[in-house]
Amino acid sequence: MEFSSKLLENAVNEMSQLPGIGKRTALRLVLHLLKQPNEQSQKLASSLVKMREEINFCKNCHNISDSKLCEICANPRRDEQLVCVVEDIRDVMAIENTSQYRGHYHVLGGKISPMDGVGPGDLTIPSLVERVKSGKVRELIFALSSTMEGDTTNFYIYKQIEPYNIATTTIARGIAVGDELEYADEVTLGRSILHRIPFESSLKNT
Amino acid sequence: MEFSSKLLENAVNEMSQLPGIGKRTALRLVLHLLKQPNEQSQKLASSLVKMREEINFCKNCHNISDSKLCEICANPRRDEQLVCVVEDIRDVMAIENTSQYRGHYHVLGGKISPMDGVGPGDLTIPSLVERVKSGKVRELIFALSSTMEGDTTNFYIYKQIEPYNIATTTIARGIAVGDELEYADEVTLGRSILHRIPFESSLKNT
Numbered sequence: 001m002e003f004s005s006k007l008l009e010n011a012v013n014e015m016s017q018l019p020g021i022g023k024r025t026a027l028r029l030v031l032h033l034l035k036q037p038n039e040q041s042q043k044l045a046s047s048l049v050k051m052r053e054e055i056n057f058c059k060n061c062h063n064i065s066d067s068k069l070c071e072i073c074a075n076p077r078r079d080e081q082l083v084c085v086v087e088d089i090r091d092v093m094a095i096e097n098t099s100q101y102r103g104h105y106h107v108l109g110g111k112i113s114p115m116d117g118v119g120p121g122d123l124t125i126p127s128l129v130e131r132v133k134s135g136k137v138r139e140l141i142f143a144l145s146s147t148m149e150g151d152t153t154n155f156y157i158y159k160q161i162e163p164y165n166i167a168t169t170t171i172a173r174g175i176a177v178g179d180e181l182e183y184a185d186e187v188t189l190g191r192s193i194l195h196r197i198p199f200e201s202s203l204k205n206t
Numbered sequence: 207m208e209f210s211s212k213l214l215e216n217a218v219n220e221m222s223q224l225p226g227i228g229k230r231t232a233l234r235l236v237l238h239l240l241k242q243p244n245e246q247s248q249k250l251a252s253s254l255v256k257m258r259e260e261i262n263f264c265k266n267c268h269n270i271s272d273s274k275l276c277e278i279c280a281n282p283r284r285d286e287q288l289v290c291v292v293e294d295i296r297d298v299m300a301i302e303n304t305s306q307y308r309g310h311y312h313v314l315g316g317k318i319s320p321m322d323g324v325g326p327g328d329l330t331i332p333s334l335v336e337r338v339k340s341g342k343v344r345e346l347i348f349a350l351s352s353t354m355e356g357d358t359t360n361f362y363i364y365k366q367i368e369p370y371n372i373a374t375t376t377i378a379r380g381i382a383v384g385d386e387l388e389y390a391d392e393v394t395l396g397r398s399i400l401h402r403i404p405f406e407s408s409l410k411n412t
Contacts, residue, residue: 001299005272011257015249018235027296033258034270041258045251049218052239052247064240070209089214090233090275093207101342129350 024204027113060131062107062124064089072104081138083131085148085157086112091143092172103141106131111149112156120156132161139167146173170196207233267329267338268313270295278302278310285309289337291363293317293356297349298303302339309347312337317355318362326362338367352379 001023003009015026032043057063058070061083061126065071072092080101086092092105108123120126131137132135140161144150150192174192175184184192207229209215211402214236219299221232229395239247264267264276267289273355278284278298288309292298298311337343348358364374381390390398 002302004276004278004295004298007253007257007261007272008270010253013335014253017230017246017250019238020231021235025226029227030257031294031296032225033254034261038258040223041254044223047213047216047220047254048239048247049251051213051236055211055240064209064214066211067215088237089210090237092210096208152359162249171323190237 029177057107061105062109062127063092063105077102080136082141083128083137083139084141085128085154086143087145095143108144108153109142111147112153113149123153125157128157129160132164132166135164138164138168142168142170160202267311268315268333269298269311283308286342288347289334289343289345290347290349291334291360292349293351301349314350314359317350317353318359319355329359331363331366334363335366338370338372342368343372345375348374348376 001012003012009055012026015021015029016023016028017153018186021029025160028034033044045116055069056065058065058066058073060073061070063070063072067074073080079102083106084095084101084103085106085108086095087110089107092107095101095105098195106124108125108128110118110123112118112120140157142154142157154170161168172195173188174195175181175188181189207218209218217236218229218232221227221235222229223239227235250357251377262271262274264271264279265274266279267276269276269278273280279310288302290307290309291312291314292301293314293316295313298313301307302313312330312334314331314334316324316329318324318326318329322346338346346363348360348363350359360376367374377392378401380401381387381394387395
């Protein structure tokens with residue numbers, strides 16, 4: 001693409017660095033900003049810079065937070081002995097939305113993936129082991145996605161914390177609520193039969 | 207969506223002001239920026255602000271430009287008597303890409319659309335009439351999209367410049383090169399038969 005202005009070209013190039021934003025989309029977004037008042041671009045720009053520079057991660061669970069300890073970790077009414085291991089902040093938000101969980105979290109910041117050059121050292125696993133070692137954790141819930149990387153990460157953490165003898169669980173896999181059996185994949189359906197639960201307990205949270 | 211950080215929330219809110227970017231996509235983009243070095247956010251932010259503040263529109267054709275007169279208008283080898291009327295800079299880029307046009311442009315900045323509150327005064331139509339009035343234009347080519355708004359705009363401009371007695375043309379509508387006749391819509395196919403051209407002239411630009 002040839003641009004009639006260097007300023008425009010720079011803005012489009014920077015915008016198209018974002019994932020899923022190609023040059024054409026970037027041009028559309030930038031031309032939209034041109035039609036809006038000056039302030040909108042300024043507010044967007046300053047909010048991005050401010051966030052990038054001042055953002056803080058909870059020293060306990062590594063969730064994004066404005067204070068040293070995030071709201072969840074600072075809440076005395078939550079069970080700090082129950083820790084849910086998730087990949088990133090979006091998973092925390094998803095679980096929080098269910099209002100079904102009253103424990104703490106541990107945000108790994110990714111999954112072990114040798115293909116992408118992500119090793120255990122790039123994640124917050126050492127800090128998780130430290131939490132377990134300190135004896136404050138009763139149960140660890142693995143809530144990573146069930147991909148090869150997720151399973152590898154689960155297993156790696158499991159091996160690391162084995163000596164400390166705490167309960168480890170993983171979230172239930174099965175047919176989604178409202179889904180038709182006939183369209184479910186075999187692995188999911190197989191697991192949901194294998195890991196069936198007493199009917200009475202299925203009545204609890206509906 | 208509930209965020210664990212005000213900084214994050216602000217950034218996501220600003221990002222989701224862009225057209226076609228919802229809250230979820232905005233969160234994905236912002237989290238991506240968090241994983242990249244500080245400089246990337248800064249470069250993105252400053253390129254947007256710099257563009258918004260310093261961008262210039264060619265005083266002749268209203269195209270985006272870094273100088274007072276855009277490269278096309280400043281080029282003495284282009285025919286200034288031939289003016290192509292387009293909606294925005296993307297159309298200029300598309301036509302320039304064909305390398306088939308050696309005239310000037312006039313960028314309207316939109317189309318007349320009472321539904322969206324866009325009247326003739328919001329576009330650069332007065333300046334186009336001025337260009338025609340000055341006697342420097344021999345032919346005006348309408349290259350707006352063939353929607354109701356496009357046709358209205360064409361007609362409005364046509365009426366405005368009628369007294370000055372210059373040639374007005376519109377780009378050819380027809381079956382796209384390489385398209386199958388059977389899948390073409392009736393209006394396009396009908397027009398392409400009605401406005402058929404001598405076979406010899408179709409041999410010129412292949």
